[in-house]
Amino acid sequence: MNTTDKADQELLDGLRSGDPRKVKALYDAYLPDIIYYVRRNNGSEADARDLFQEALIAVYRKLLDNDLELTVALRTYIQVICRNLWLRNLRKSKRISLQAPTDMVEHASTSETLGLDLERMERDRTYFRCFDKLGDKCKKILSWYFDKIPMKDIAKRLDTSESFIKKKKFECKNKLIDAVHQDPVFKEL
Amino acid sequence: MSSLAEQYDRIERYLQGAMTPGEMDEFNQKLNNDPELASAVTLHQELAETLAGDRIHQFRKTLQEVNANWKPATGGRWLRVLKSPQNLAIAASLLLLIGFFGWWSFQTPSGAELASENFEQLPVQAFMSLDSGDAQVIRKSANQAYIAGEYEAAAEQFEALTELAPGELSYQLYLGVSQVGANAAADAVNTLKPLADGTDQSVKSEAAWYLALAYLQMEEKTAARPYLDQLVRTGGFGADDAEKLINMLY
DSSP states (O other), X not given: OOOOOHHHHHHHHHHHHTOHHHHXXXXXXXXXXXXXXXXXXXXXXHHHHHHHHHHHHHHHHHXXXXXXXXXXXXXXXXXXXXXXXXXXXHHHHTOSOOOOOTTXXXXXOOTTTTTOXXXXXXXXXXXXXXXXXXXXXXXXXXXXXXXXXXXXXXHHHTTSOHHHHHHHHHHHHHHHHHHHHHOHHHHHX | OOHHHHHHHHHHHHHHTOSOHHHHHHHHHHHHHOHHHXXXXXXXXXXXXXXXXXXXXXXXXXXXXXXXXXXXXXXHHHHHHTTSHHHHHHHHHXXXXXXXXXXXXXXXXXXXXXXXXXXXXXXXXXXTTTOOHHHHHHHHHHHHHHHTTOHHHHHHHHHHHHHHOTTOHHHHHHHHHXXXXXXXXXXXHHHHHHHHHXXXXXXXXXXXXXXXXXXXXXXXXXXXXXHHHHHHHHTOTTHHHHHHHHHHXX
């Protein structure tokens, strides 16, 4: 991470901690701008909240991976993510052209220069969306499996046999992959 | 195991590096020649990367909770709107206009204030000798109330007189003046307008003046204007006061 701004650092520390009060501070600081921007550009508050959540997840993931290279203010970084995700969304849905974002992202920062893979972020959104549709048991099995927990340990945690978990893991993963393939956003990516 | 389950198993073993070198070579060859298999591998890999980690799932739950409870702060939107120089200029112009209007309103008395300042009794002698009998009794009572400034009571008496002598325009005029005095502006307009718009010159100017005052009581300055103009033009009753009002109001 390459940021020297103290306020940004505090917000990032809050984000890393996952403390809801500190996460809310990020919402207070940055989400109103995103809502204003998206509303001005044919979107709703709900759209803005979705984009913002995605941006925070992207930042959080980079924090966990020690891969966050902030060469701009955190506010700008988050705005770049949201703006570009929204641009892609508008282009795909062929809604009217975006207004010049005079009050947002004025520093000509592009997602590429900030090391962001927006297409991957959109796919991630789809994956989470489809994962959310699964039942609780499937969610548990798959998240443990993706966390590389051995099958026999998962079976122990769920008080069942390893063969049942293997079968169940396949069913759950198949449901997830089917849902991803059926997802209209994913089809357009 | 179904063929799909077998495919999943092969992809997972490939991604985990659990294949033998021979299996790996064979699989790599298939990957190079089968775009569907290649995209399936990518999907399995991305799902594992994206959905791995309790912390991410926990973090998403936190975000969902914060998002559900978060509400924009009141007024923030206006601050953001003002960030734009164009919007700021518009806001500043509006503030100036509002300020000027406020100053102007402060400097200019309301119509009701002006009506109150300009209201004076019309002298009563004009109809003193016109009535007799019951009318004379009522007129006397009306006259007393009118002179005492008890305009509501006076208006009741003059109204009774107008019923007794509908053609007597002076009763109607004094009824209207009493109504203005009692701040019954709408009634005064109904009473005085036919006289001010009529042709009888004995009541026309007086009716026009008090009608203008009634309109001012109602803050209908535009409606008062033609009657004030009429008084100035004809130079009749209240012409000077009408001119002053015009200069103050318009």
